[in-house]
Amino acid sequence: MDKPYPPVYYSDYLQLDTLLSSQKLKSAEAGHPAHDEMLFIVIHQAYELWFKQILHEMGSVLDMFEKETVDEKNIGTAVWRLQRVVEIQKILIDQLRVLETMTPLDFLDFRDYLFPASGFQSVQFRLVEILFGLRAEQRLLYNQFAYHTRVSPEHQALLKRTEERTSLFDVVERWLERTPFLDLPDFRFWQFYRDAVNAMLLGDRDVVRSNATLTDLEKQVQLEELDATEVRFAAVFEADKHEELIQSGKRRLSHTATQAALFISLYRDQPILHMPHRLLSTLVDIDELFTTWRYRHALMVHRMIGTKIGTGGSSGFHYLKSTAENHRVWTDLIDLSTYLIPRAALPALRPDVEAQLGFRYGS
Numbered sequence: 155m156d157k158p159y160p161p162v163y164y165s166d167y168l169q170l171d172t173l174l175s176s177q178k179l180k181s182a183e184a185g186h187p188a189h190d191e192m193l194f195i196v197i198h199q200a201y202e203l204w205f206k207q208i209l210h211e212m213g214s215v216l217d218m219f220e221k222e223t224v225d226e227k228n229i230g231t232a233v234w235r236l237q238r239v240v241e242i243q244k245i246l247i248d249q250l251r252v253l254e255t256m257t258p259l260d261f262l263d264f265r266d267y268l269f270p271a272s273g274f275q276s277v278q279f280r281l282v283e284i285l286f287g288l289r290a291e292q293r294l295l296y297n298q299f300a301y302h303t304r305v306s307p308e309h310q311a312l313l314k315r316t317e318e319r320t321s322l323f324d325v326v327e328r329w330l331e332r333t334p335f336l337d338l339p340d341f342r343f344w345q346f347y348r349d350a351v352n353a354m355l356l357g358d359r360d361v362v363r364s365n366a367t368l369t370d371l372e373k374q375v376q377l378e379e380l381d382a383t384e385v386r387f388a389a390v391f392e393a394d395k396h397e398e399l400i401q402s403g404k405r406r407l408s409h410t411a412t413q414a415a416l417f418i419s420l421y422r423d424q425p426i427l428h429m430p431h432r433l434l435s436t437l438v439d440i441d442e443l444f445t446t447w448r449y450r451h452a453l454m455v456h457r458m459i460g461t462k463i464g465t466g467g468s469s470g471f472h473y474l475k476s477t478a479e480n481h482r483v484w485t486d487l488i489d490l491s492t493y494l495i496p497r498a499a500l501p502a503l504r505p506d507v508e509a510q511l512g513f514r515y516g517s
């Protein structure tokens with residue numbers, strides 16, 4: 155039987171001629187070839203390929219979630235693809251170890267040839283950050299300049315366009331807001347939950363008051379801490395308190411979406427909530443792994459260049475360490491653990507509510 159397609163040659167399919175002739179050592183061009191510059195280039199190129207794959211996965215999940223109604227079948231596919239991002243991120247973190255086989259002195263053999271290029275100009279890295287949900291106003295200034303001033307005008311335009319489209323954060327927030335169980339008639343879940351929380355806090359206060367090993371001052375401190383917890387809980391129940399937190403920059407996720415995410419976390423044992431819960435956990439995993447990469451990269455940079463400024467002109471280690479703390483996207487989901495109460499204290503779901511807990515969000 156004739157094959158419908160012409161035979162494919164491995165090297166052509168992968169365009170290896172182009173790929174493998176794309177490592178041009180600046181040190182060699184300058185007449186002082188530095189052995190480790192090859193590793194430096196290959197590592198960066200490998201990163202860029204993985205960034206491309208991450209964008210491919212995130213872009214497809216965005217397409218699924220941008221629709222008015224998210225097809226239930228797509229939730230599993232989205233989780234699967236985001237899990238792939240998680241696995242890639244683990245490789246990205248590990249890859250730094252290969253780069254660290256280059257010593258700081260080896261790096262100095264070619265570092266001067268790189269100015270003012272820097273990983274800071276990686277447009278794909280910025281696209282990943284933006285698609286995931288990092289907001290422009292959240293970014294730390296780099297030498298008093300916005301991050302995109304360091305890339306070419308074409309790249310600036312691309313980044314701007316991407317910032318204007320919706321991110322994974324936006325679409326997941328909207329998906330959460332559309333969860334049907336939040337507005338079922340006569341379903342006073344939040345009142346039940348509030349009662350359960352109050353009972354738990356009352357119990358905690360009794361434990362503190364009757365603890366003979368604590369001094370009066372220690373008791374007072376712990377009771378004040380419980381008062382503060384009660385205030386934090388109030389924001390879960392009252393939309394205006396939550397709005398105040400949003401206005402003061404302490405929260406980002408809307409009140410309705412936060413309640414939905416909390417509900418999913420609390421009742422994740424319900425079979426129908428398994429996938430939504432996996433989705434939320436995977437977003438948290440991705441966020442944490444970005445933070446881990448940022449911090450790990452910062453440590454590597456410290457080791458490589460000490461406290462010198464970067465080739466791109468930033469304060470180097472200190473700038474990078476701060477991005478690890480500030481460039482997080484899903485802290486609202488991570489903070490949800492504050493509001494969890496033990497399974498045993500959870501209000502039982504009414505059977506009809508349980509029956510209606512389909513995840514046809516947006517229907």
Ligand code: HEM
Nearest residue numbers: 197201272273274276279455458464465466467468470477
């Ligand atoms: C010897 C190895 C490396 C050194 C010394 C180094 C150093 C730095 C420094 C100092 C910065 C801050 C900007 C600047 O002033 O230049 C930076 C940013 C960055 N680097 Fe590296 N880097 C190295 C390897 C890598 C690798 C392998 C990647 C992978 C793509 C990478 C990606 C980035 C990214 C994405 C940023 C921007 C981070 C942000 O703004 O949040 N770097 N790097």
